[in-house]
Every structure is written in C-alpha cells, then in structure tokens.
Amino acid sequence: MAYVFPGQGSQHRGMGEGLFDAFKDLTLKADKILGYSIKELCLEDKENKLGQTQYTQPALYVVNALTYFKLIEDTGKYPDFVAGHSLGEFNALLAAGIFDFETGLEIVKYRAELMSTAVGGGMAAVIGLSLDKIKVVLKEGGFERIDIANINTPSQIVISGLKEDIERAKSVFEAAGAKNYVILKVSGAFHSRYMEDSKILFSEYIKQFHFNPPKIIVISNKTSRPYKTTEIKENMSDQITSSVMWNDSIRYIMGKGDVKITQVGPGTVVAGLVQSIKREAVPLIVEDEEYIDNKAKTDISGEQCDQNYPAEVENTSLLAAQFLGCDEFKKDYNLKYAYLAGGMYRGISSKEMIIKLARNGTMGFLGTGELSIDKIRDDIGYIQRNLASYEPYGVNLTYNYSNPDVEDKIVGVLLETGIKCIEVSAYMSLTPAIVRYKLEGLKKDNSGEIISTNRIIAKVSRPEIAEMFMSPVNEYMINKLLAEGKITAKEAEMAKEVPMADDICVEAGAGWYMDCGVSYSLMPVMLKLRDEIMKKYNYHKKIRVGAAGGIGTPEAVAAAFVLGADFILTGSINQCTVEAKISSQVKDMLQKMNVQDTEYVPSGDTFEIGGKVQVLKKGLFFPARATKLYELYRMYNSIEEINETTKRQIQDKYFKRSFNDVYRELKELLPEQEIKRSENDPKYKMKLIFKCYFKHAEDLAISGSEENRVDYQILCSSALGAFNQWVKGTDLEDWKNRHVDEIGIILMKEAAESLRKCFSKMVKTNECILRRDY
Structure with missing residues (x-):
C-alpha cells in the first residue's frame, strides 16, 4: 500500500469534520501552536482565511494528519510507501x-509564514503538452526566467516565475497547442529560484530539530x-525551490509491483493525478542504489568475494538491520x-x-506489575501525551496468581485509556x-x-x-463474558475465528517467570x-x-533470527x-556482572507452586535466603514447627523484626x-509472612x-553479563552511557553485520569446494 497526501489547493470549508472531536488532544496542541482554533x-472559516497560505498550509497539515491517524x-494497517504533494x-x-x-x-507553520511573504x-x-515540449516553448519564447x-502528470505541468512573465506566456502556450493554460491564484513563484531567500531562512530554522530515520x-x-536519513534536512529545504516531481514519484511506486495507492486527506486532486499518471505513464523500474550494489565485497578474512550483496551491508548496517525479522510484524506495529x-x-x-524506544x-x-492502578493510569497518560498516536508502545500485564481482581482493574484501565497492544506474561491459563x-x-x-x-503478544x-x-x-x-454483558454477540461470534494472541514470544533463559528452557530446543517446536x-x-x-x-549480544540476536524468529x-x-526505573546502586552492580553471576530462585509471586525466577547472586544474600524460606515452607506446616534457632536467624537477619x-x-x-483464611490455616499464614521478605527485597533494590544491600532482589538473566563483556572497554561499559533505544539499534545493526560476514564466508567456502570438486 501507498498513502499519498494532498497539498495546497485541496483545502475547503468543512474539511476535517468529525476528526477534531476524535482527536481532542492533538487539536488542543494545534491550537496552542497556531494561536487560533484550527x-x-x-x-467555519468565518473570516475567509482558509485560502491564505499562512493559514492554508497548517490547516491542510492538521487535517491530513488526523485523517491518517484515523485511518x-x-x-490497524500501515502503508509500505508514503508521499505528499x-x-x-x-x-x-x-x-x-x-x-x-x-x-x-511548528515547521509547517514557519514554512507557511515564509511562503506567504512571497x-x-x-x-x-499547462495542460496537454509534454515536459519536453514545454521546455522548447520556454526556450524559443525567451522565457528563461520561468x-x-x-x-x-505527463500532460499537466505547472510553471512558476514572475507574474508578468506568467501572464505573457499564456498566448504563447495556447498557440503551441496547450489544451488549457490556467493561471493559479497564488502570490508567489513557489517551487522556483525566486524562493531562494525563503529556502535559506527555512534551512537555518530546521537546524534546531532532530529528525528520526524514516x-x-x-x-x-x-x-x-x-528519502535517505542523511538527506532529510536538505530535501525539506530544497523542496521550496525545486520542482515537485510528482509524476515520477508515482511512477516509482508503480514500479514496485501491485501497490494500491490511496489519497489520505481532503478533496480528490491527488487521487485524480494518480489516476491520470496510471493511464498516461508506465511504471518506473529502478534498481535502487540503496538496495543493490555490484561491487566486490570483503569477507571476514579480508579476501575478496564477488557475490552481490545488498549495498547497505557494505555501506551501513542500518538498512540491513531493518530487514531482519518479519516485515508484516513490523508493519502491523509500525516498527x-x-x-x-x-x-x-x-x-x-x-x-x-x-517513549525513547517508540x-x-x-x-x-x-x-505494570505491583504498580497501583492510579500509577498505571498516570504513566499511560504521560506516554500518550508525549507520543503521537502512530508511535508504537504497549503495556505489560503479568498474571496475578494471588489477586485476580487486580488484573481485572488493570484491564479496565487499559480499555479505558485505549491501549491497543499488551504483552502478557506468566499466564498458565486464560482469565476473563x-x-x-x-x-x-x-x-x-x-x-x-x-x-x-x-493486540496481544504472549510470552510463553x-x-x-x-x-x-x-x-x-x-x-x-x-x-x-457474553452472559455478563462484557462482550457483544458479534464479538462472541467473531471470537471463534481468531487466536487469543496475535503473536507469541518464546522465552528461554530469561530473568522473569519461565521454565528454564533452551532456545535451540523451544523455537523449532x-x-x-x-x-x-x-x-x-x-x-x-x-x-x-x-x-x-538470553539475548544480550549481536551474535545472540543473529542466532534468534537464524532460528526463525x-x-x-x-x-x-x-x-x-x-531510563530504567531502578536505583543507581543496582545499576552499578549489574554493569559489573558476568554470565556466571545469576541463579534461579523461588519466585515470591508464585511461591506456593514452585515458580522460579533468575536473579543476580554476586555479592548478595538474597538468593540463598529466598531458597531457604521456600525449603522451610515445603518442610513445615506452620512457623511454630520451625526450630527456634532458625526462626531467630530469619527474624534477625532476613526481616530485622519479629x-x-x-x-x-x-x-x-x-x-x-x-x-x-490465614488465622485458620497456619501454613497459609506462613506463606504470607515469608512472601513479605521477597516484597521487601524488591523494595530495597x-x-x-x-544499609540492606545484601538483601536486594534483582531479577536479571545472564544475557546482561554477556552484554557487559561485549561492551567492555567502550563508552557503553558505564551504564550512564547506555540508552535503551540506542543499545537496541546497535544490537540489530551488529547482528546484521554478523550475519553478513557469516553468509559471506559460507558462500566463499562453498565456491571453493565447487571449484575443487568440478
């Protein structure tokens, strides 16, 4: 799919009907930036301002944006290509x-103000003449300033220049065979050399902004x-003076196969242009330099290999990293x-x-585990205020074995706040x-x-x-659920045709609730x-x-994708x-750990059923103490049955109170x-008391x-130890230089490079064997 957005000329009174109420937060933000009610x-356009450039462009930008967000x-589907006129x-x-x-x-507002001064x-x-014919008319007619x-489209081309030249050229083009020559109602020579001053000012203005890769x-x-990431600001500035190559832009998209092109925004101008291009032009088949490169590549040994690999593998792993994984998955979640x-x-x-990751x-x-309902609601609100509706994020929901009412309240908040994606973990059965x-x-x-x-992504x-x-x-x-009125009859009927989870995430060797499995065994199954x-x-x-x-190095990332992830x-x-919300003391300990510095211990949340988690053991008493409490729980039916020496030790050393x-x-x-129940069941009472140590250990961390550092409960896996060894001797050795979004992209890029080298070496080896054998 390709979505295309209209530009100036598509505005009309009444555009955006229903959208402003659907996106009240964005509408309020727009009002604040613009200083008037969008x-x-x-x-209404009571003052007839909608046709003025400084108002037209921001208005179109907002309506186009809200239309896209609503779509x-x-x-729930994102396009493969986007373009805008x-x-x-x-x-x-x-x-x-x-x-x-x-x-x-903000950028469009500034651009509009600049262009309105022209x-x-x-x-x-000019309608009915080809581009080549128009160039001949301009040259022979002495219109060098146009x-x-x-x-x-191939037969609809707009020219720009001084007002008197544009007016004088009308009769010349009509005499040359133009079907129509329509002088546009604009005050400036947009997309021409005459906008150079505006381009310079605009170029300086956008230097203050940081732009993300597309x-x-x-x-x-x-x-x-x-667009290339390195040319974003240049393209944005040059657009003010350069030609709008709309015909070739659509032909480029047509050349990518069976692509459905949809206009997103008011009017039908752009949709009409697309239809004309499809009738009059052929697809533009381009062997993109971003994707194809025929130069010889060098494998890990430094020897030359003549295989043709994607250019991004040689020039930058960023593009290759984008190719890892399922394209449909990335599209569905806008990743x-x-x-x-x-x-x-x-x-x-x-x-x-x-927010960083999104x-x-x-x-x-x-x-959200163990957060209060109010805290969860506040955090979600903060995220939604700071991210656009298309930016990807989700909320975790962990099975609450001992208190299902909490889960029900959290789900209520998720539905209330419009959360569209959750990650669920530790579930042994489905809950209402x-x-x-x-x-x-x-x-x-x-x-x-x-x-x-x-959508649900289930960790299993x-x-x-x-x-x-x-x-x-x-x-x-x-x-x-139907009988309780919590779902509709239509939803109940459709539920029989869809899986409970949209996607599955296989956990093996993780630090959280799991079964100590191995990826190499679990993934194929x-x-x-x-x-x-x-x-x-x-x-x-x-x-x-x-x-x-277990994913903490590029090699581990690469292995996951090779396994079929x-x-x-x-x-x-x-x-x-x-960005992690845990104490700096814990981070100091974590950055020094190695792969052997973790241990599996009983989980406080699933204590009674023998659930386990992986925790840091280096320099801590918590792993031994957690294991001791679980063993005592299994051996005795009440605290009173435990010998006095052990009871005193637990009270003095673990709880530091009776x-x-x-x-x-x-x-x-x-x-x-x-x-x-605890008053009538001594074992249940013992379980509740012992669980308090786990909760206390979490609070300390x-x-x-x-004072109580040895009792920290720090859930983590050996993956962090592997990561620490990988970044040793670099800036990332210090956690203060580790940002969650940056390390993720570095891992993906390096994994792509690791795979490239691996496959390059394999191809070279196979070629050598073939030459030897044949």
Whole structure:
C-alpha cells in the first residue's frame, strides 16, 4: 500500500469534520501552536482565511494528519510507501515517524509564514503538452526566467516565475497547442529560484530539530526517490525551490509491483493525478542504489568475494538491520526494527523508556506489575501525551496468581485509556480479564476479514501454553463474558475465528517467570506448533513467533533470527540503562556482572507452586535466603514447627523484626477474607509472612537502600553479563552511557553485520569446494 497526501489547493470549508472531536488532544496542541482554533478555521472559516497560505498550509497539515491517524486506528494497517504533494510531503514525513505531530506543525507553520511573504510571482498549469515540449516553448519564447514547478502528470505541468512573465506566456502556450493554460491564484513563484531567500531562512530554522530515520519509505518530491536519513534536512529545504516531481514519484511506486495507492486527506486532486499518471505513464523500474550494489565485497578474512550483496551491508548496517525479522510484524506495529523491549515489573520499564524506544522505531512495554492502578493510569497518560498516536508502545500485564481482581482493574484501565497492544506474561491459563481485553472491539474490514483492535503478544515457555494462546478462546469463556454483558454477540461470534494472541514470544533463559528452557530446543517446536495450529483453524493472518531470553549480544540476536524468529524481545539488558526505573546502586552492580553471576530462585509471586525466577547472586544474600524460606515452607506446616534457632536467624537477619510485627503489618493491608483464611490455616499464614521478605527485597533494590544491600532482589538473566563483556572497554561499559533505544539499534545493526560476514564466508567456502570438486 501507498498513502499519498494532498497539498495546497485541496483545502475547503468543512474539511476535517468529525476528526477534531476524535482527536481532542492533538487539536488542543494545534491550537496552542497556531494561536487560533484550527477546528473553527477548517469548519467555519468565518473570516475567509482558509485560502491564505499562512493559514492554508497548517490547516491542510492538521487535517491530513488526523485523517491518517484515523485511518490507522480503523484499519490497524500501515502503508509500505508514503508521499505528499508539495505541502503534503510534510504529512508523509510525519507518517514515517521522522518527526512528531507538534514538531511537524511548528515547521509547517514557519514554512507557511515564509511562503506567504512571497510577492510579485505567479504560477500557471499547462495542460496537454509534454515536459519536453514545454521546455522548447520556454526556450524559443525567451522565457528563461520561468521555471518548471510541478510535473503533476505527463500532460499537466505547472510553471512558476514572475507574474508578468506568467501572464505573457499564456498566448504563447495556447498557440503551441496547450489544451488549457490556467493561471493559479497564488502570490508567489513557489517551487522556483525566486524562493531562494525563503529556502535559506527555512534551512537555518530546521537546524534546531532532530529528525528520526524514516520507519516507512518516503518518496521525495525533489528526487522522486526514497528519502535517505542523511538527506532529510536538505530535501525539506530544497523542496521550496525545486520542482515537485510528482509524476515520477508515482511512477516509482508503480514500479514496485501491485501497490494500491490511496489519497489520505481532503478533496480528490491527488487521487485524480494518480489516476491520470496510471493511464498516461508506465511504471518506473529502478534498481535502487540503496538496495543493490555490484561491487566486490570483503569477507571476514579480508579476501575478496564477488557475490552481490545488498549495498547497505557494505555501506551501513542500518538498512540491513531493518530487514531482519518479519516485515508484516513490523508493519502491523509500525516498527522500523523487529525489536521489542519487554515490560519489567514495578515500572522498571518506565514511561521514559517506552517513549525513547517508540521514537527510534522499536517498541517497549510499560511494566505494570505491583504498580497501583492510579500509577498505571498516570504513566499511560504521560506516554500518550508525549507520543503521537502512530508511535508504537504497549503495556505489560503479568498474571496475578494471588489477586485476580487486580488484573481485572488493570484491564479496565487499559480499555479505558485505549491501549491497543499488551504483552502478557506468566499466564498458565486464560482469565476473563485478558479474554475481555482481546475480544472487545473485534470487527470486520471491507473484505470481511476480522480485525483485532486490541493486540496481544504472549510470552510463553511451554508448548501447551503457546497452544492455548494460539487457539481461539473456548466457548465456555465466551459464553460467560457474553452472559455478563462484557462482550457483544458479534464479538462472541467473531471470537471463534481468531487466536487469543496475535503473536507469541518464546522465552528461554530469561530473568522473569519461565521454565528454564533452551532456545535451540523451544523455537523449532513452537514454529512447528504454530504452523499446525494455523492449518487447523484456517487463520487468514499469520501468528508471528518471536524469541526472548538470553539475548544480550549481536551474535545472540543473529542466532534468534537464524532460528526463525519473526522478532526479538530483550529484557535484562534494558534494566541497566539510564531510563530504567531502578536505583543507581543496582545499576552499578549489574554493569559489573558476568554470565556466571545469576541463579534461579523461588519466585515470591508464585511461591506456593514452585515458580522460579533468575536473579543476580554476586555479592548478595538474597538468593540463598529466598531458597531457604521456600525449603522451610515445603518442610513445615506452620512457623511454630520451625526450630527456634532458625526462626531467630530469619527474624534477625532476613526481616530485622519479629514474625508478629510482620504479620501485624500484613493485616493492615490484607482483605478480610485473607485474614480469616490465614488465622485458620497456619501454613497459609506462613506463606504470607515469608512472601513479605521477597516484597521487601524488591523494595530495597528499587530504592537503593545502602544499609540492606545484601538483601536486594534483582531479577536479571545472564544475557546482561554477556552484554557487559561485549561492551567492555567502550563508552557503553558505564551504564550512564547506555540508552535503551540506542543499545537496541546497535544490537540489530551488529547482528546484521554478523550475519553478513557469516553468509559471506559460507558462500566463499562453498565456491571453493565447487571449484575443487568440478
């Protein structure tokens, strides 16, 4: 798909009807930047300002943007290409994530003000003559001061120059056979040499902004080729004086195969131009220099290899990194890289972390485990205020074994705040809460295919749990939710045709709740299971399978993709970054760990069923103490049965207060039914008291208590130890230089380079064998 955005000339009173109310936050931001009501200007235009350049361009930018956001919201699908006609190109840049909504509007506002000061110029549309013929007419007629402004179609071309020249040329072009010569209602000679002063000022103005690499291919007006990251500012500035190569831009897209081109924005001008180009022109088949390079490559040994590899492998791994993983997955989640950062509990995966990742073409999940409902709501609000609606982010939901009511409340917040993607972890069975989240908003698109408004990425480490998430929800659960009025009859019917989770992430060797599996064993099994279930239920959309756990080096990333992963998800390495919401004391300890410095211990949350987590053991007493408490819980039916020496040691060393004091504090927090049960069940009471140590150990690590450092509970995997060894001796050795978005992209780039070298060497070796044998 390609989305194309209209430019100046497509504005009309009433444009944007319904959009301003649908995107109230963005509308308010636009009003603040512009200093007037954008809704009133577009819908009412009482002062007839909509036709004035300084108002037209911001208005079109806002309406184009909101139309795009609504389209993405309704379909959940992102285009492969974007382009915009003149002013519309700024909406294409927005859609590609090069800048956010507010930044784009500030830039467009300044551009519009510059262009509105242009006087003495004019423009005219010449219809019915080819570009070559127009150039001949201009040359022979002595119109050297007129430039080509827009090449809209093979037979519709706009010229630009001084007003008197444009008017004088009318009769000359009509005599030369032009079907029509329309003088446009503009005050300036846009897209010509006469805008040079504006270009210089604009170029200086945009130096203050930082632009992101494009997540979607943007076709440049200036070159009719994809934007390059290194040329973003240059292209934006040059567009003011250069021709709008619209005809070749559309031909370029046509040359990429069966691409559906859709106008996004008011009017039908651009859609009409596209149809004309399709009738009058042939596709432009381009062997892009960004993708193809025929130079000899050098393999890891330094010897020459004559195989043809993508140019980005030689020049930069950035483009190659974008090719790793499943393209459909990246498109669905609007990602540049098939790279996710998992949600770490207690908000360690902080709101700042999520924003950082989203702005760099990757996605993270807010860690909600053990956060209060109000804190979760506040953090989500902060993220939504600071990210555009198209920028990718999600929220983690961890199974709450002991208190399912909390899960239900969190899901309520997720639905209330419009969260469209969640990462679920530690689930052993489906719960009404997550089923409700998944099924709410199921709908069918125009082709009759079912679209999940709310997406779930399920982290699993066992095939039977993976099968549960890959299968449709069981009828009992559907009927239960339907009877309770939590889903509609239509949603209940559609639920039978879609999997519970949109995607699966296979956890192996991770620091969180899992079964200590090995990627090399789990991934092939899960992929085969996925294929069997796809066939069994005849799903129209592929369930993607990602890899998590043990990923801390480029080689580990590369191995995951070689195993068949559609995406990867990292965890522990993100805990030792600037953005992680955990104490600097913990980060100091984590940056010094090696691969052998972790241990599996009982999990506080799933204490009674023997759940385990991987934690840092170097310099800490927590692993031994956690294991001791679990062993005591298994051996005895009450605290009273434990010998006095052991009880005294636990109270003095672990809790630093008596069991009675711990229980007294617990009673103030527990619901009445929990208190009653603990009074009647001594083993249950012992479990609650012992669990307090785990909670206390978490609190110490989060706060960074120096006095109780040995009791820190720091969940992490050996992946962080591997990462530490990889970056040893570089700036990244110090966690203060580690930013979650940057290390993710570095890992992807280096993984791509690692694969290139590996395949290069393999090809060379095979060639040598063939030469020897034949």
